[in-house]
Amino acid sequence: MRRGKTIQRFFNKRYGLFRRFVLDQRFLPRWVVLSIDLAICVFSYTVSVFLLADTSLQSNDVFSFFQRAVILVSIHLICFVLFRSYSGIIRHSTFTDVYRLAMATVAMFLISMIGNSAYKSFGSHEIFSWMDLLLYAILSFIFLVALRVSVKESYRFLKATAAQSSSKKRLIIFGVSDKSIGLAQSLISDPTAPYQPVAFLSMSEKRNNFKIMNLPVLNCCDDIEDDLRDIRVNFNVEGVLLVGDMLSVVEKNQIMEHAFSVGMEVYSTSLPERWEKHSDMEFKIAPLQIEDLLERHVIETDIKLISEDLRGKNILVTGGAGSIGSELVRQIAELEPKRLIVLDNAESPLHGIDLYLKNNHPQLNYQVYLADVTNKDRMKGIFDKYRFEIVYHAAAYKHVPMIERHPREGIRANIIGTRTLADLAIKYGCERFVMISTDKAVNPSNVMGASKRAAEMYVQALQKRPNVKTKFITTRFGNVLGSNGSVIPFFKEQIKRGGPVTVTHKDITRYFMTIKEACQLVLQAGTMGHGGEIFVFDMGKPVKILDMAERMIKLSGLRPYVDIPIEIVGLREGEKLYEELLIDGETTLPTFHPKIMVGRVMDHDYDEICSSLDELEKLANSIGKKKFIIQKLKCLIPEYVSQNSEFSQLDEHS
Incomplete structure (x- = not known):
């Protein structure tokens, strides 16, 4: 019994090796296919002569068997070449290959009959009998087709066994x-x-x-x-x-x-x-993936229009190593800019985007800069060197609880950094300045959202100044799927650890779109803007975060609340249940793109905003208490009402 199994394993192993050997082979050269076909022709004629031997239908002995075979196979060779019957791949033969063989065989038969008759007219005998030619034509065609069918079916069988x-x-x-x-x-x-x-x-x-x-x-x-x-x-x-x-x-x-x-x-x-x-x-x-289960439609943009707009331009992307910025860099790199400058203050991610561009776009004229947008002298030197035509400003601090605890850094990066870049854009004659904002800037409930709203207000007011030729365009959208710090990678890590998955509130909802789609819309909006607009993206339906957590657990092959617990931990600092895309009093108008609307926003006085930002900058650089900074921010943005934050008391006393 054991000996029988050993023998079976031996043959199974040899069969497996043979199967892999056959499946891994490249296609046969055409000369090999043609040689095989000619060998089949010789064999077919030999069979036909054998079948007609000692009958009245056999050929005369005017020529020897060898001479007749050479003549007939040579004619067949010419027909193979004329109809290219050898050009197909045997294991992938189709009706077209069979048709070519049929035409070559019919042509061979007709040429042979004509030649046979011509020879008889000059001599007394035929070289071949008509039955000899007919039988050879039939047999050669059958054997040639049989070869292709047997090879194709054998290959299919071996693939089928491999597939099992x-x-x-x-x-x-x-x-x-x-x-x-x-x-x-x-x-x-x-x-x-x-x-x-x-x-x-x-x-x-x-x-x-x-x-x-x-x-x-x-x-x-x-x-x-x-x-x-x-x-x-x-x-x-x-x-x-x-x-x-x-x-x-x-x-x-x-x-x-x-x-x-x-x-x-x-x-x-x-x-x-x-x-x-x-x-x-x-x-x-x-x-x-969870992205496949969110009720949202794929967003399409006019790539041709965007490409024509960006080709041959000097472009700066700030925050170019972040989630949004790096995707902007990847998409812009495909559109043949004259020069692309990628700026960020995060060393490791910037090194990563540098390697990406070096490996994937070796012909691209680009440079990466490890720099901080709040460093005015450093920014001035970069603008002076490159004289940018388009700036995509994606540099920002975005994590709500972190900025709630460190408001000075949020104000420096999100407000002062934006102000510095916007002023330089005007000074050096940039055509366009596209700022990436957020839905958290709408009726903000935290420092991060308020700082982005202040930046929006500044670039809008700047646009209204006389003799400003730079077009300042703001894009506002919600969360992007899979970005750094977003809820999806956070949940994935919690599920990987075995839970619990933590949700801040059972009713909390958020808008989502993919990073790629968000950046496509940013580029599209940048080509559409005339200056001073806030473009609002249609984010689809808001998603309930608790539902998302349950689906992600199921997608991992586990059961929510059984294999992986879900805990409601309470709203974080500055977090609100529902995000909005428009401030009270704002309305939107449609554009030619169905997913992009332009917001009709309130005007702001440039001098008043500059005065407030000057004070904010002084406070951010001082050693005073944080509440004085937030009080000033709330004065600048009356709709800023803190939620779940230590700064909520400032609203109570106002």
Whole structure:
């Protein structure tokens, strides 16, 4: 018994080596394919002569067997070359390859018959009998096609056995459409793919024994959860694969809930035609992410317009190593600027973006600067050297609790830094100054939001001054998915540690968009602005953070409140339940882009704002108490009302 298993393992191992050897081979050169075809022709003629031997249909002995074979195979060779029958890849043969073989064989038969008749007219005998030529044509065509079919089917069999490797993820593909069928075909055709499709999952098809590419189409439209449970057991399925944009967010959430409840994973992928190369498969097919489950639509921008606007310009990106700034840098680098300057005061992230540009854009004329936007002399030297045409100002301190405890730093970076850069933009004749703001600047409840609102007010007032040619454009949006310090990486880390996942309030909501989309809209708004506007982005529906936490736990294959506890810990300093995109009294007007609106904002007196900012700067640089700084900030921004903060008492006494 043991000896039998040893022998079986020996042959299984040798078969595995042979299978990998065959699958890993490159395509045969054309001369090899042509040589094989000619060998088949010689064999076919030998068989035809053998079959007609000692019959009245055999050829005359005018020429020897060898001479007749050379003549016939030479004619066939000329026809192969004329119709390029050898140009196809044998293991991927199609009807086109069979058609070429047929045409070459028919041409060979006609040329041989004509030549045979011509020879007979000058001599007394034919070289070949008509039956000899016909039998040879039929046999050679059959053997040539049989070779291609056998190689193709053998290769398919070896791929199929390779695809049944236990290391592959067994998936059912959701939907029966050209898109899902195309994806299944891509997976099946690649023996190295880490995923194995075993069936299609349909919510509408009710046919029995219905198959596509030999994969069954399974119906799942009555009790989805029970159907998925049966499918998981009967087909040993590990997950469901969602393809492209075939499902709405609501439908994705439903599938996710039902799949997770029966112990199946959920994967998503873009369509194969969007993969840059076939090896992207492993990266493009990935477990469903929380971003896929948020009710938001993909945002599209006019890349051509943005590219024409930025090409050949000297561009500065402040905060260029941060979440927003680094994505701006990556997108601008694709648009062929004349020169790109990346400025940040964070050493390690700046080094990272430097390496990225060096590796991915070696032809780009760029420079990174480790510098602080609050250092006026340093900023003046950089502006004087490069004479920027466009500035994207993304440098800011953004973490609400941190700035609530350190208001001086928030005021220096967010207000004084913006003022310094804006003044230099005018002095050195910049065409445009695009400032990245936040929805927390709307009716601010914390120092960070108030500091960004003060910066908004300053650049708007600056725009109203006479002889100011620089266009000051402000963009205002909410949270970006996956940015540094955002809730998603925070929750992921908590789940990784085994919990608890901490949510500040059960009813707290936030607006979200991806970093890429936010930066695309920033670039688009920058091309649209005439100066002095605040562009407000349509962020879609606000998301309940508690719901997000529960979904992220489920996406990790765990159960909320069972495997991973969720704790409500109370609002943080300066945090409010709901974010807004407009200040009381502001309204919006539509633009040509459906996701960008321009806010109609109140005017502010430049001299009054400058006076207040001068005092704020002195207070920020002094050793006085923080409350005096906040009092001055509240005077500048009357709608600033602190929440969950030590500064709330200042509102009570006002």
